[in-house]
Amino acid sequence: MATMRPGAYLARRRAAAGFTTPEELARRMGVSTLAIRRASEFEFAQLGARLRLAETDRQPLAPNQIRLVARFVPFAPDIYEQLVVLDRAARHGWRFAHGNIEPQLCRVCACSWHDACVTDAGACAWAEADLCTACAPAEFDPLLVHLAASRAAQRGSVAA
């Protein structure tokens, strides 16, 4: 499976949080009651544009921006940073001594071991190595889902 680029990871997690566009997420941050300093419409428009740059892999988010976004979108900052490094490595042909280890992500919603989807049946599991049970077709046999999940666990595919 192809490595998910950091922008795609961000976009999928943003969508999973219910925001249709990066601008919509920025607007939500703007009306937040959390401890974020009041900012002008213009500043939040800039934030939307910045998020869009990151989602299209033109400029990855800086660490402080990653932490800010993580307060509104359920994503794992360490996974995002890992994908940024892998993306850079892929473009430059770098091979790391320990291997270019990829995090396990759902190809649809980009949930991971760190942030499972919350469904009526509880947390999601792995239906396939890169597909979670929340995103797998509804007709998917629950027993197979269970088996796939326990196989994934046995592989010791602990949070890379």
Ligand SMILES: [Zn+2]
């Ligand atoms: Zn999923």
Ligand SMILES: [Zn+2]
């Ligand atoms: Zn999931």
